[in-house]
Amino acid sequence: MKKDVVIIALLVLIMLFKLLDIVADVQLDIPLWHIMQESVLVLLTIIGTVYLSYDLRRRSRQVKALAHRVVQADKQIDNMSSQMRSARQEYSHAVANQFGLWEFTKSEAQVAFLLLKGLSFKEIAEVRQTKEKTVRQQASSIYAKSEVDGRHTFCAWFMEDFIQEHNDEFAAIIASNEAA
Structure with a gap:
């Protein structure tokens, strides 16, 4: 997940530098087709950044939910283990009683x-x-x-x-x- 955050940060930096480049190109009277090309690249970078941010938050929520389910499952296993120990003891006593009979x-x-x-x-x-x-x-x-x-x-x-x-x-x- 840290890798995703780094990628998003890099995309934001690229987007900002590209925006500054577009502003400089406008001031230098660079041809319009070049400014449009760079604007499309900035737009694609924005879309990619938004998508990755959304996906990162979604996966983060999934990981938290999964971690919560794992904790709950561990509690159930602990509870079942104690129930199994109790059942084993009861069964052992019943078997021993039958041996006595x-x-x-x-x-x-x-x-x-x-x-x-x-x-x-x-x-x-x-x-x-x-x-x-x-x-x-x-x-x-x-x-x-x-x-x-x-x-x-x-x-x-x-x-x-x-x-x-x-x-x-x-x-x-x-x-x-x-x-x-």
Whole structure:
């Protein structure tokens, strides 16, 4: 934007010097066609200066409006982030409560959380500094206590409540596919 201001200032200076040149040319009885040519150049310079000034003000307003929207978006993101942190904490408590209802041991609960996070048995073993075979045995115990048949069903059990509102929509899609 400073570049635009410099360009406008230069155009104004050129316009002023050209006007002084026209005045001098009139006093020196320079041919009329030359004075008209220089007058057209001054007029074009005025038009360019006005256009650039208008465009600079318009872009300046746009930048200010955009900056305001960015500040508002940052505030919304901060608010959403705090809401997400709160929701994550509530969800973690709900999951931990369910683990309690299933009577998971402390180790099983740790493995179950890591399973829900998507870690492989090998990764869980590394994190917990245990053998992969131990993690597999704990996972089998977790699946048995929660009455599911594997990792995917275990994870899906916790996602079911989040997609509940779409179950009718999915049922309609399945029904239409079966009818076809």
